[in-house]
Amino acid sequence: MYITMIYSRNAYCDSQFSTTRGFVLAVGCLVVSATFVSAAFTGLALPPLDISPLQYGGSWASANSLVFTDLMKHSSAFTFGWRRVGSNGTWMYVSPSDVAMRPDGYPAGLDSKSNTSVWSAATVIGKDGAYYKAGRYVVLYDGNGTLELNGDATWPPVSSTPGRIEVDLTPSTTGLSVRITSSLPSNPLNNIRIVPLANESNYQENVFHPEFLAMLQGIPLLRFSAWMRASSDPTNARNSPRSWAARTTPQHNSQVRDSDGVAVEHMVQLANTVGANMWISLPRAANESDPYIYGIVSYIAANLSSNLTLTVEYGTDGPGWLGSHLSNSTRLISAVARKAWADAGRPRAQLRMVMTTNWQSPANTLSLAGSNLSYIDAYALPGSFGGNAYWAWAGKSNPTYWGDPSYLSTRASAPALSTVLKYLRSSVIAADVGYYKSYEWIKSLGLDVLAYMSGPDMVGALYGARSNFDRATRACGSNTTVWPCTFTNIYPPLAYQGAPSSITWTSASQFDNTMQAMAANASKEADLESVLRQARIHDTMYDMMLDSLWRWHNQTGGGDVVVDLSRTAKNCYEAAGSYTRTYAPDECK
16 A cells, blocks of 8 residues: 655635545645555545535535635525615515526516515525635626625625626625615526636636635546435435426526536536546436436536546435335436437446445345346445444444434433544444455445445434424423423434323423433533544544545455545534534534
8 A cells, every 4th residue: 555644734724625635634624645556546525515614524614615716606595585665674575486586596587566665686605604715806797687795795896887896805704695686577687607806707617716626636536416416315305306407507596506406517527627537416217218317417428528437326325225216216217327328429338327325234225126237337335434334243232323312211421532533443444344245245246346435424313312402492492381382393203112202291390300301311412422523533533534445445445435524514503402502513502
């Protein structure tokens, strides 16, 4: 093994942008670069673009505003408001259903249908912490209307003419607010672009921020699952068949669309620019000629550099692995993707169909896949350590599974940091044993073996005492004036333990007694989350990560492995304990 270690600071470290380059793992603003003998690639999972800097469990904080040159591509969904004509007061809520929209995501004009009020449409870029550079920017737009910028923008602007505004931006935790204050229905304001003044003439060619591109140089494989809004839940709408005609395009108001994420044109451009092979995650196919899947794969086949390859999976983490859903969906996607690839004249060897599942034994998953596995070329294992890493040793305890959702029985106190690090170190070995067993069996089936979420799997209980403490407080807390009060939103349901599905308190004092008992567990959960955070940024994590990758490449002999540094990242508003804040993760307090 040849390893080069580089410990240094860089611009993205200072902006809390952890990423991988060569292999580069940035944690706590230290970068470790490693090169292995193995011919298999070490790739990178790109982060979700809507993850807030106020997050826990992950990295890539600046992905909310420092990926695209045009800041508008980072913008949130529009919200709408009204106020009296001539007023400078607060904008009051207007339901999105009352505003006609264009296919490109802009309002089809703003008409309050009243002589006494006006409507507006607002979006935010870099909420909770922006990472674009301070300086002068130009705001360009088409159509007939007016714009106002607030938050990180100095207003009034430096200059303003129809279709072009010059403004100074200073990034902060507020972010940049962009508000359309008028838009003529016959010629609506649209196609807003916000770019550094120096890039006014070349932003269309230079779609991605140069610092983002610099950090990706040398990475041979990019996984776009988060950018494509992939889901692990077979019932999630994101895994339903999609419309090719309604897909995100480069002309949309934002690339942070919940329906299908980033435009395929931008994903291919990124891969070509940095010379990386692509790994994409697709929704279900409606049929064997599904237009969305055929369109996505056809575009990639026609435009991806001829020396680069494409890996295709269904969803992420193998949706519906408990039954035949995963195999049936993968089989159908494979038929569409292979036809699109062949129709474009690309070599079959450059397309790789893969089935992924999380920690479940591949034998369980593939037993439901049928005897003919010709519709897949590879099987992807997690490749991570921590979490459920001990699954291969039946009957043994799993000391790195910290997601225990218990909230009634008394929890143990949080382990010391040294204990957590010891368990994590041993989990690298435990995971290696399990992966090697799976590797040998999968290879015997004639399939390649990949890994799609390499890195530490370290997250506390998402559903447990803290979560139920929050929900119970909402249901029957200090604002409750009528008793008895019933709490039904318990999760995991008490019915799983043979108990009633709800709790009813007859008085505030009875409620308080129950909450005191739950608070003790919630406090221990929060303590554990704090220790896990210390472990995630501990210097020894570098050695564990390098050891894990070395074992995969040079001991197991596995194929391509993708490092995912944002897999466990969650927005703070989603955190267990965030409502009462007392038991929220340290990063979210």
